[in-house]
Amino acid sequence: MTALDTALASLVRHHIATPAQPLLEPAPPITWLWAANGIFKRGVNPQLDALIRVGDTPRVPGLASLLPHVRWSAVNGRLPGALLTPLLAHARRAGSGEQVLQPIEQQYFIVADQGRLCVRVPPQRSTQTRITYALIPGGGELLLDVHSHHHMPAYFSGTDDRDDQGLSVSAVLGTIFTTPRIVCRVNVHGQRQPIPALSLFDSLPEGIEDNYANPHA
Numbered sequence: 001m002t003a004l005d006t007a008l009a010s011l012v013r014h015h016i017a018t019p020a021q022p023l024l025e026p027a028p029p030i031t032w033l034w035a036a037n038g039i040f041k042r043g044v045n046p047q048l049d050a051l052i053r054v055g056d057t058p059r060v061p062g063l064a065s066l067l068p069h070v071r072w073s074a075v076n077g078r079l080p081g082a083l084l085t086p087l088l089a090h091a092r093r094a095g096s097g098e099q100v101l102q103p104i105e106q107q108y109f110i111v112a113d114q115g116r117l118c119v120r121v122p123p124q125r126s127t128q129t130r131i132t133y134a135l136i137p138g139g140g141e142l143l144l145d146v147h148s149h150h151h152m153p154a155y156f157s158g159t160d161d162r163d164d165q166g167l168s169v170s171a172v173l174g175t176i177f178t179t180p181r182i183v184c185r186v187n188v189h190g191q192r193q194p195i196p197a198l199s200l201f202d203s204l205p206e207g208i209e210d211n212y213a214n215p216h217a
Contacts, residue, residue: 022064023051029167030189036063043167043188047073047141050167050186052193068193070169070186070200074112074141081203083110084173084182087119088208091148091176106148113140142168144200149174154181154211156192165190169200174211183211 015024017035024031026044033040039055049071091106109120120140145168149155154174156164164170164187171184182204185194197210204210 017064017066018062019064022066033066034060034063035066036060037065040066040068041188041191045167047143048167048169049073050169050188052186052188052191054191054193068186068195068199070195072112072141072143075117075143078198078202079110079143079200080117081201081205083117083119084201084208085205087146088148088173088176088180088205090119090121091150091173094148094150105150108146108148109140109142110144110146111140111142117143145170147172148176150176151178154183156183156185161192164192171197171200173208180208181211182208 011029013024013027013031015021015031015033017023017033017040022035023033023042026042026049028044028046031042031044033042033051034057036059038053038057040051041054042049042051044050049069051066051069053066053068087108090108094104094106107122109122111118111120118140149172152174154172156170156172160170160172164185166187167189168187169184170187171182174181174183182197183194184197184200185192194212196212197204
C-alpha cells in the first residue's frame with residue numbers, strides 16, 4: 001500500500017452495526033455502515049454529524065437496524081420551526097411589487113451565532129431559476145441551507161444536486177404564494193437522502209406543508 005493509499009484509507013471507516021455497538025464514536029469524515037436495514041453513510045465534521053441510508057442489503061440476522069440522524073454541535077435537538085415564518089415572509093416580498101410577474105428565487109441560511117439561532121440573507125444575485133450568493137454574512141455556524149422556488153414546486157433540482165456535494169443539510173420552499181411547501185434532505189459527500197421536515201424542525205408554521213411524502217406536489 002502506498003502512502004497515498006494509506007492516507008485515503010484513514011479518511012474512511014467501515015463498521016458492522018451490531019446490537020452491542022450500532023454506531024462508533026463520531027469521527028470525520030466518512031464511515032460506511034452495514035446494518036440490518038441497509039447500507040448507511042455517516043459524515044462528520046466539527047459542526048455536523050449526519051447519517052443517511054444509501055442502499056439495500058439482504059437482511060442479515062444479528063445486525064442492528066439504524067435510523068438516519070442529523071446532529072448539530074451548536075443545537076441540542078431540532079431547530080425552532082418559528083424560524084421559517086420570517087423566511088417565508090421575506091421570500092414572498094421578493095415576488096411583490098415590480099417583480100410580481102417575474103418572482104425570483106431567494107437564498108437563506110439558518111445559523112447559530114454565539115448561542116443565538118437566526119436566519120441570514122446573504123448577498124446574492126437571483127433570477128427565476130438560479131441564485132449566486134456569497135458566504136454567510138456576519139459569521140456564525142451554518143446549520144441549514146434554504147432557498148425558495150416562488151411559484152414552482154418544492155424540489156431539489158439537478159443544479160442543487162451538483163452544488164450539494166459536501167456534508168450539509170438543505171431545504172427548499174416552493175409554491176410560496178399559494179400553498180407553501182417545504183422539502184428537506186441531508187447531503188453526505190455526494191449522496192443524499194430526503195427526510196421529513198419534522199426531523200429538522202420542532203414544528204412547522206401554520207400553512208407550510210411538508211412535501212416529504214409527496215415530493216412531486
